[in-house]
Amino acid sequence: MSTVEGKKQEKRRALLDAAYELFLERGTAKTSVEDITSRAKVAKGTFYLYFQDKGAVMQALLGRVSYQLLSEACMAVEQQTELQTFPDKMVAVIDHIIEALRRDTLVLKFLERNFVWPGLDQIEASRDAEPLMRKLLTVVMSSPEMVGRTEREIYQRITALGSMCMSVCYSSILEGKPDDIEAMKPVLYDIIHKALAVQK
Amino acid sequence: MSTVEGKKQEKRRALLDAAYELFLERGTAKTSVEDITSRAKVAKGTFYLYFQDKGAVMQALLGRVSYQLLSEACMAVEQQTELQTFPDKMVAVIDHIIEALRRDTLVLKFLERNFVWPGLDQIEASRDAEPLMRKLLTVVMSSPEMVGRTEREIYQRITALGSMCMSVCYSSILEGKPDDIEAMKPVLYDIIHKALAVQK
Amino acid sequence: MSTVEGKKQEKRRALLDAAYELFLERGTAKTSVEDITSRAKVAKGTFYLYFQDKGAVMQALLGRVSYQLLSEACMAVEQQTELQTFPDKMVAVIDHIIEALRRDTLVLKFLERNFVWPGLDQIEASRDAEPLMRKLLTVVMSSPEMVGRTEREIYQRITALGSMCMSVCYSSILEGKPDDIEAMKPVLYDIIHKALAVQK
Amino acid sequence: MSTVEGKKQEKRRALLDAAYELFLERGTAKTSVEDITSRAKVAKGTFYLYFQDKGAVMQALLGRVSYQLLSEACMAVEQQTELQTFPDKMVAVIDHIIEALRRDTLVLKFLERNFVWPGLDQIEASRDAEPLMRKLLTVVMSSPEMVGRTEREIYQRITALGSMCMSVCYSSILEGKPDDIEAMKPVLYDIIHKALAVQK
DNA sequence: TATGAATGAGTATTCATTCAT
DNA sequence: GATGAATGAATACTCATTCAT
DSSP states (O other): OOHHHHHHHHHHHHHHHHHHHHHHHHOSTTOOHHHHHHHTTOOHHHHHHHOSSHHHHHHHHHHHHHHHHHHHHHHHHHHOTTOOSHHHHHHHHHHHHHHHHHHOHHHHHHHTTOOOOOOHHHHHHTTTTOHHHHHHHHHHHHSGGGTTOOHHHHHHHHHHHHHHHHHHHHHHHHHOOSSOHHHHHHHHHHHHHHHHSOOO | OOHHHHHHHHHHHHHHHHHHHHHHHHOSTTOOHHHHHHHTTOOHHHHHHHOSSHHHHHHHHHHHHHHHHHHHHHHHHHHOTTOOSHHHHHHHHHHHHHHHHHHOHHHHHHHTTOOOOOOHHHHHHTTTTOHHHHHHHHHHHHSGGGTTOOHHHHHHHHHHHHHHHHHHHHHHHHHOOSSOHHHHHHHHHHHHHHHHSOOO | OOHHHHHHHHHHHHHHHHHHHHHHHHOSTTOOHHHHHHHTTOOHHHHHHHOSSHHHHHHHHHHHHHHHHHHHHHHHHHHOTTOOSHHHHHHHHHHHHHHHHHHOHHHHHHHTTOOOOOOHHHHHHTTTTOHHHHHHHHHHHHSGGGTTOOHHHHHHHHHHHHHHHHHHHHHHHHHOOSSOHHHHHHHHHHHHHHHTSOOO | OOHHHHHHHHHHHHHHHHHHHHHHHHOSTTOOHHHHHHHTTOOGGGHHHHOSSHHHHHHHHHHHHHHHHHHHHHHHHHHOTTOOSHHHHHHHHHHHHHHHHHHOHHHHHHHTTOOOOOOHHHHHHTTTTOHHHHHHHHHHHHSGGGTTOOHHHHHHHHHHHHHHHHHHHHHHHHHOOSSOHHHHHHHHHHHHHHHHSOOO
């Protein structure tokens, strides 16, 4: 990597980091591009060399945050050897994410209901670059519950359940609707278990 | 309803209608309060006699749209006498909503993932004013699948499943993620069925 | 005229005046809308209640300046009773304008080659409101040189000759091209005389 | 011409061509230096090695376009042997230019009223390099109409008439003021003839 | 109640120009 | 000479909100 290219990446990174901080601190609407550049110690115009507009940064950050939450949860769950079945593992992953968001509602407010699930094609394309997701999918595929289903079917199902949890998580934690998160968890996890149960 | 009160409601209504049209036409962000008042044929200042700010109108409209979609779907499903079990009915209701949103993506774009479910307390409070929801809940409660569950538990479960469907509906129709809506429907409906199946 | 309408006209006027001063002082390009409003002692947003954008003010001012130059010249020439024929009068009017612009090159710089001739239709429409132009045209029409020509033909001819003079005036005074204005005058006035001579 | 010098001229040329295209496409105001360099396939900084700023390019192009229009018209008129007198020739040249601008209003919009007449001194300085203009002037000088006039007087007269035509051409074609170009032509050409008629 | 003129803070975005490589 | 990343000043324009009438 040439020095110049390295510096560019560094700047892009600085802008993303600055934007993230500010988005959490005061929300996306109340963060101006100028706020971002001044915190990133970069000139205003430089912003537009790296991003189309504020929306593009937000989108990039949504992806980054989602991915981080997901991968941290996966890593944590991998340690817990007592979890044997795939449904149990999925519940544990979701629970890990929910707990993280409950602790850090600023992140939740930024994320809203817009959790970005890594695309199936992305996962497949980046075999080795994305070992985590890859491994996860392998685990899933080989689980008895999923026997007889295609990779795509499984992905659809997991994604739908995940969306449910993120959506409920948002309104539950931030608005207490339809109930507080502690009350919703059993419902969500029961649905997951039932939805992933072995086909009879 | 007195004439004075009637006129007030009329204006409020005109503002809501104008805002709704504009929100669909150009999106909420690109609609100004002035746009709304000028379409409603009302002076700019008048807006603030009826609403706190633009956000309040949006919120009111989200509720209105959600309620309309839901009640239309319920009414349509009530006609279909062949549907016996509650899970079948719920799937039919959701399907009705999804189809409506698929036909009218402008509404979907306005709604985003923010479908507003009528609150359980609201339903209970407005016994007669809200006959539809009331009736629905009664039907649900008396269905064999729900035996042994409290009203609240049922409400949580339905809401969670509904949120899942709306969330998936949004990204599926508008972004094709994780797949097109036709491919997602079987997954969603299978999850609903499993999640609402009779307890063994 | 109601007070409110009066105040509006006053503001519009203040904006035009402020803009005119600034356009002469530093040129149109280096004058910002903010400069104009701050000199007019009016809020920034107010500008946009009266004009579409900076270009609209410029256009309005070009019309105003042109009209003023023309009417002052006409009035001055009307005094000079020794001028009998229409061509002589026209030359005198043009010369008056040229001299005014030579004295005040700031105005000339603002005007560039964009002198706005009062439209024939405008003149006709505003019979009494525009006594000057009206009178002028009557004089012209009744002059022996113009016998047998329609009003429109005369207007075209006068306008063309006027445009020539303004265009030459601009490059001559400001750039000395094709020669200084003193050298160009005889040429211009000779052309006018020949172009307006009695038809044989 | 050395290779190095050739390459420089090539780049200058590329920049001019790119700027010309863009000026016609979107107007001078909406064309940035970056637009120009990127179309010319040259780095942004390179622009400033060849031109002071955008204005310099505009000026250079105004001269180029004017010259091209004029010389094409002259060449075309030279063919038409039936035109004997100088006034007829001048009218034919102007008419050729007007028709060209009428066909290509983009060029007219770029040119505005700023047609650049080749300077008398330039013509004289570049005896052989500028054979066209030189020849033209010779023709003019020897025409009976111009007998008794100095070269300079003739140049002034022609230039003034030309400016009139270009100015009228602009407002006539683009704004229809004071009338459409077809209606203005007879007026313009009559003025030219009268202004260039043999002295009695 | 209703009006709509006035406000002025707020922000995105552009772009000419520089300069280290 | 050539590059193109970085700069940051400059500006137009929007719009929610107020308030005198």
